[in-house]
Amino acid sequence: MIKKSWLWAALFIIPAFELFGFILVSSWLGAPKTLLLLVSTSLIGLLMMRFEGSKVLQDSKQQMQEGLVPGRTMLDGLCVFFGGLLLIIPGFITDIIGFTLVFPLTRTIYRGLLLKWLEKRMKNGTFTFYRR
Template sequence: MKKWIAALIIIVPLLEWYIFLQMIEWIGGWNTLILLILTSLIGIVMMRFEGRKVLEDTKALINANQPPGRKMLDGLCVFIGGIMLVLPGFVLDVIGFTIVFPLTRPLYRNLLLKWIEKRMKKGSITIYRP
């Protein structure tokens, strides 16, 4: 896991820098900067809207005495996607938009659920119940 994180810390900024330079050549420097700022602002608005929606759905499930497990994972996805949208870069923006967007979010939610299940089977994650 640590090797993956180290590789991502090196590869993602290099990829972002390469795409940033390509965008400058393609649409110009100021347009690239405006596009980066615009995607961040749109991402913040999407994150707030989707975050509120997930919170309302979670409250409705809790009030109906149902477990909000999937909605909690949706909330985590919206949070992670929102962070990616706020950080500058086109690759992170594309990934962040797909995580925050409700139609593609289940793909990430299922990956996250499989990762959590795998960790629980290994004993890395323990759930304590009152």
Template sequence: MLKWIVAALIVIPALEIWGIIKMSHWIGGLPTFLLILITGFAGAYFSKMEGRKALVDVQRQMQTGQPPGHAMLNGLCILAGGLLLLLPGFFTDIIGITLLFPLTRPFYRLAILRWLERKLRAGTLTIRRK
């Protein structure tokens, strides 16, 4: 697991820097900078809006006595999408937008659910309390 984190901490910023440099060559430095700022502010705004919807869904399901599993996974996807949109770069923005967009979010939710099921079946999911 540690090797994947180290690889991500090296590869993702390198890819983002390359994307920013390429975009600045195509459209110029100032438009690239403004585009990065706009995606950051838009990400914060849309995360807030979608997050409120997810919170209402979780509360509604809990009030009716249903387990709020899918609604909580939606909230997790929205949180991750918002964080990715706040990071400077275009590749993380693309993934962040697809995590916030309600039509593409079920694909991520399904992937997270399958990952959790595999971990639970294998008995490798551990929850630690401090």
């Protein structure tokens, strides 16, 4: 479980970095172009999330019809979902992380980290897996 102090720190640190990024980019491009860039990256990200999300859903349905467990595909779906959430949040840092979560080539990095985290939790007994 994530400690509450990390959540409080992230609640203040992430917006501070986003504000710094917005000020930095707006000093280079100007405020109207920066706002246009933020809106356009969010729209492009949402379109990517929609396309990749439907692709992941089709892959998982196909694997289930073949009698396979769609484990990797489900982790991809989780990455696409969280990437989409980050793309909705206005800011350049969250957009970069969101794009890398949604984009298939960089998603494998996050999937590997997520697998290691799940494996560690299962070995420690802090993550339990229930079957019907």
